[in-house]
Amino acid sequence: MEPLPCPRCGTEMRERSLGLATVHQCPEGHGVFLDRADLGTLVEAETDWHAGSATQTAPLPRITPDMTAPPAATKRSRAWVETIFD
Template sequence: MNCPECGTGMVESPVAAASVLRCPDGHGVYLDRASLGALVEAESDWHRFAGQHTAPMPRITPDTAPAPPPAKAPARAWVETLF
């Protein structure tokens, strides 16, 4: 598969229980449905066992404003630790 942005061939990388195709130039990633489901389940498990200092990601609505970037805070989500 080629990157839709630059046309470069995407590189397959194992991430946890999933297989992710990444653009080598950093334009993005591609996940098939099974890999996305595996990452969502791992994310849910991470929040379930991480304690009170984490919370599931909030739903994004049209009026949601992006939060300012944290100053070297601990990982907010398990998926964040992968990339």
């Protein structure tokens, strides 16, 4: 397939595979472009990601004198789509 130009600046867009979807991204930051079917695939992946993100609590550990502080918690993305772009 021939590379697609960005509709805004004409720069050749980068093609990325995200699971089953193919996304074309402007290297100049003008947007992300994809086929309608690929949009549906990303929406389904987003829905699945949220379905598995229910709040779960872990049992509290027994406190002992030799314990060290746990590692800092990593910030969880608000949405799966947020995790796929730099």
